[in-house]
Amino acid sequence: MLSFRILLALMIFVAPPLLAEDEDEKEKETEEAAPVISYYQVKPSLVANLASGGKYIRCDVQLMTNDELFLDELNLHGPAIRHSLLLLLSEQDGKSIKSPSGKEALRKKALSTLGKLMQELSGKNELKALFFTTFLVQ
Incomplete structure (x- = not known):
């Protein structure tokens, strides 16, 4: 049961910042890929x-x-x-x-x-x- 709580805490506190970093990287790639007019x-x-x-x-x-x-x-x-x-x-x-x-x-x-x-x-x-x-x- 203790391991389940630890796993749940990791998912709640660690996963969102990692997902946010992925979104930031995608935005940067999109900005870099935009054509220069x-x-x-x-x-x-x-x-x-x-x-x-x-x-x-x-x-x-x-x-x-x-x-x-x-x-x-x-x-x-x-x-x-x-x-x-x-x-x-x-x-x-x-x-x-x-x-x-x-x-x-x-x-x-x-x-x-x-x-x-x-x-x-x-x-x-x-x-x-x-x-x-x-x-x-x-």
């Missing part, structure tokens, strides 16, 4: 004449990646990125990109275009998202 800003602002004539677009673009080393590739190929975006913007019609759905379609097309470009130039595409941080059609 980095952004590359295309500078300066992009300005292009629209295909519809008489109008232009001015926008700022940020590219998101989970690979910090890929930022070096983006910096290296910055002129090619800028060129591709300017060509894509100059193909757009002013009416279609004024609507939210038109902007979203342009965002997806730009991300796809830059993904293919980076695959061609660096052998990998680590782009996860593209964001317009300013967008003006006039």
Whole structure:
């Protein structure tokens, strides 16, 4: 009976701290495994004449990646990125990109275009998202 009480006391007082340590370790592993998000800003602002004539677009673009080393590739190929975006913007019609759905379609097309470009130039595409941080059609 005495051994049962000792065993019960050990379970009550020793087991909870051990379980808490396991939970802390799991939280630390989860924090360490979380991807690091980095952004590359295309500078300066992009300005292009629209295909519809008489109008232009001015926008700022940020590219998101989970690979910090890929930022070096983006910096290296910055002129090619800028060129591709300017060509894509100059193909757009002013009416279609004024609507939210038109902007979203342009965002997806730009991300796809830059993904293919980076695959061609660096052998990998680590782009996860593209964001317009300013967008003006006039």
